[in-house]
Amino acid sequence: MCEQSAVNSLAQDHRALVVRIIHLTEPSDFDSKGVQLFQIDLEAGELAAQVQPGQFVHMALPQGSPHILRRPISVYKRDIFTGIVSLLIQIMGDGTRCLSSLETGTHIPVLGPLGRGWNSGNSHSCLLVGGGVGAAPLYLLAEQLAARGAHVDVVLGAATADLLVCEKSYTGLFSSEHVHLATDDGSKGIKGFTTHVVARLMQDCTYQYVATCGPEPMLKAVVLQQPGAIIEVSLERRMACGIGACLSCTFDSTQSRLRACLDGPVFDGREVCW
Amino acid sequence: MSVNLAVNLGGLGMKNPYTVASGTFGSGREYAELWARHDQYSLNTLGALTTKGVSLEPWVGNPGVRIAETASGMLNSIGLQNPGVEHFCHHDLVWLSSQDVPVIVNVSGHRSNEYAQVIRRLEQEAAVAAYEVNISCPNVDSGGMSFGTDPDAAAEVVVACRKETRKPLLVKLTPNVTDITQIACAVQEAGADALSLINTVAGMAIDPLTRTRVFERGVAGLSGPAIKPVALLAVYRTAQVVSIPILGMGGIRTVTDVVEFLLAGATAVAIGTASFGDPFCAPRLVAELAHWCETEGVRCVSELTRSAI
Ligand SMILES: Cc1cc2nc3c(=O)[nH]c(=O)nc-3n(C[C@H](O)[C@H](O)[C@H](O)COP(=O)(O)OP(=O)(O)OC[C@H]3O[C@@H](n4cnc5c(N)ncnc54)[C@H](O)[C@@H]3O)c2cc1C
Ligand SMILES: Cc1cc2nc3c(=O)[nH]c(=O)nc-3n(C[C@H](O)[C@H](O)[C@H](O)COP(=O)(O)O)c2cc1C
Ligand code: FES
Numbered sequence: 001m002c003e004q005s006a007v008n009s010l011a012q013d014h015r016a017l018v019v020r021i022i023h024l025t026e027p028s029d030f031d032s033k034g035v036q037l038f039q040i041d042l043e044a045g046e047l048a049a050q051v052q053p054g055q056f057v058h059m060a061l062p063q064g065s066p067h068i069l070r071r072p073i074s075v076y077k078r079d080i081f082t083g084i085v086s087l088l089i090q091i092m093g094d095g096t097r098c099l100s101s102l103e104t105g106t107h108i109p110v111l112g113p114l115g116r117g118w119n120s121g122n123s124h125s126c127l128l129v130g131g132g133v134g135a136a137p138l139y140l141l142a143e144q145l146a147a148r149g150a151h152v153d154v155v156l157g158a159a160t161a162d163l164l165v166c167e168k169s170y171t172g173l174f175s176s177e178h179v180h181l182a183t184d185d186g187s188k189g190i191k192g193f194t195t196h197v198v199a200r201l202m203q204d205c206t207y208q209y210v211a212t213c214g215p216e217p218m219l220k221a222v223v224l225q226q227p228g229a230i231i232e233v234s235l236e237r238r239m240a241c242g243i244g245a246c247l248s249c250t251f252d253s254t255q256s257r258l259r260a261c262l263d264g265p266v267f268d269g270r271e272v273c274w
Numbered sequence: 275m276s277v278n279l280a281v282n283l284g285g286l287g288m289k290n291p292y293t294v295a296s297g298t299f300g301s302g303r304e305y306a307e308l309w310a311r312h313d314q315y316s317l318n319t320l321g322a323l324t325t326k327g328v329s330l331e332p333w334v335g336n337p338g339v340r341i342a343e344t345a346s347g348m349l350n351s352i353g354l355q356n357p358g359v360e361h362f363c364h365h366d367l368v369w370l371s372s373q374d375v376p377v378i379v380n381v382s383g384h385r386s387n388e389y390a391q392v393i394r395r396l397e398q399e400a401a402v403a404a405y406e407v408n409i410s411c412p413n414v415d416s417g418g419m420s421f422g423t424d425p426d427a428a429a430e431v432v433v434a435c436r437k438e439t440r441k442p443l444l445v446k447l448t449p450n451v452t453d454i455t456q457i458a459c460a461v462q463e464a465g466a467d468a469l470s471l472i473n474t475v476a477g478m479a480i481d482p483l484t485r486t487r488v489f490e491r492g493v494a495g496l497s498g499p500a501i502k503p504v505a506l507l508a509v510y511r512t513a514q515v516v517s518i519p520i521l522g523m524g525g526i527r528t529v530t531d532v533v534e535f536l537l538a539g540a541t542a543v544a545i546g547t548a549s550f551g552d553p554f555c556a557p558r559l560v561a562e563l564a565h566w567c568e569t570e571g572v573r574c575v576s577e578l579t580r581s582a583i
Contacts, residue, residue, distance in 0.1 A: 011308060070551060240341055247352050
């Protein structure tokens with residue numbers, strides 16, 4: 001009975017107010033096949049106060065759409081004083097496109113905070129690796145680490161320079177020599193993948209704690225690169241209930257079959273069966 | 275005017291005609307904790323709670339992608355993952371027995387004697403109010419739906435289960451047959467106290483970019499508003515030929531959906547997929563039904579059952 005310890009003990013269905021939508025990719029890119037990113041700022045005071053780094057929310061889509069399921073989205077930023085919670089979203093299909101056209105001033109049901117987030121313990125030497133929109137769920141962790149004065153290196157990767165939308169947030173926390181960039185086309189930082197940067201950094205420094213979020217092949221590569229440190233990964237699965245009841249979101253760990261929504265989304269990378 | 279919402283589902287007394295659809299609600303704990311935080315609801319708001327399918331041994335369920343959204347619906351291929359009846363009794367049932375809600379345990383098996391053995395074990399548990407025998411799951415290879423598509427095989431499972439218990443025995447049927455009334459009659463004859471209609475509709479999804487099927491087994495089960503008309507017809511037709519009560523489900527999301535199922539012939543209803551979009555759907559609809567009856571001058575909700583012409 002106790003294995004279902006009340007992980008989601010603070011989750012509520014908030015009626016969040018859509019304060020603003022910021023399109024982060026050029027309007028000209030917006031209808032093209034390229035990556036489309038936007039940020040939603042929601043007013044949800046209790047959620048802002050309660051969310052822990054790495055937790056997510058389950059967002060309902062606007063009424064009147066043919067969608068019946070919510071969409072899981074990690075919390076990117078929060079401001080406890082203004083009660084604003086920010087999400088960074090990549091348009092993947094019709095659901096995320098619906099979210100991108102939410103009207104300012106409307107209310108939207110947002111269930112959260114959900115899941116188990118990052119646990120860096122007292123580690124004082126940490127590496128954060130974010131691929132694409134995977135940079136967002138690491139940001140609150142970075143803030144936490146910065147606040148306690150940990151040594152932190154951040155690696156951010158994206159296809160092109162204009163998609164490195166989180167860079168400024170991270171350089172606001174750490175000096176730019178600790179924020180390492182990689183782009184597929186070399187338009188900013190090194191030309192190549194985050195994993196190339198990670199390999200180089202790991203030669204010079206031993207990290208006690210590594211946290212990574214992004215495409216699964218990248219997560220796997222990062223986990224295999226440093227078997228020594230504590231490595232946490234944030235996994236994405238399709239979700240229906242979001243609270244542990246329906247078993248839609250399972251994945252295999254070395255111990256058992258776990259639910260990404262309740263037992264995760266953050267897991268010990270070495271316990272995941274890749 | 276006070277409205278009497280109580281119904282009797284094949285010997286199971288329910289204070290209102292609502293339960294949840296098996297597999298969409300776990301054993302209720304996750305939703306109960308969420309409801310408690312919005313403090314007006316508890317599981318006790320429901321007429322009964324139906325658990326996820328329970329089998330004799332632990333089942334790991336299906337690998338790979340397990341759900342996909344469709345227009346006004348969803349496909350699932352969970353594959354009846356569950357920790358087995360022994361674990362269920364020691365964990366889920368212990369917790370459920372403190373919740374003051376009648377518990378319907380959904381039972382699955384690969385062979386008819388496996389269903390019977392699960393019920394034999396559950397008979398030791400006072401917390402179980404009724405059984406719902408699932409002979410209709412499209413997501414497992416042996417057992418499941420293969421029993422529910424043949425009248426003789428269906429009857430064999432029901433006879434085996436009937437021998438084990440005097441508690442209300444519900445049997446859950448699949449719409450994936452040419453004539454559901456044939457199966458329904460065979461199951462009634464074999465001793466079922468009530469029928470649950472419907473389980474998910476067989477369907478599939480293909481990813482155009484990878485040119486592969488989304489679900490490893492190819493087939494998956496469609497649920498949600500997309501299947502409501504299919505479910506309504508199954509309930510209506512079945513109600514014409516059986517005398518035992520029907521638990522109606524399939525795409526219910528609003529109070530008028532509920533009323534339609536009652537009119538078509540259901541005595542009670544289950545809320546399934548709708549809880550994913552709105553986790554408070556079931557308790558909200560309990561209140562809305564009382565209001566609907568009041569507005570329409572219906573004193574007793576059971577008057578509605580089978581009253582469609
Ligand atoms: C815990 C968690 C946190 C997440 N955080 C973020 C975030 O901060 N920002 C962000 O942009 N996205 C995030 N995602 C992914 C996001 O939920 C999906 O991209 C979204 O649900 C897709 O919906 P859609 O209707 O646009 O796409 P669909 O039309 O449903 O699908 C389009 C494509 O996206 C894939 N997909 C669908 N659902 C998911 C899913 N749940 N996870 C991963 N891939 C999926 C499908 O396989 C398909 O290839 C997160 C997912 C999880 C599980
Ligand atoms: C994720 C999911 C899991 C399910 N698991 C079970 C199950 O374990 N046993 C069962 O009899 N039916 C199961 N079902 C079927 C539902 O109980 C119900 O019959 C069906 O979904 C139609 O109702 P709905 O449209 O309201 O969801 C499941 C359905 C879903 C969506
Ligand atoms: S989404 Fe339902 S259990 Fe994770």
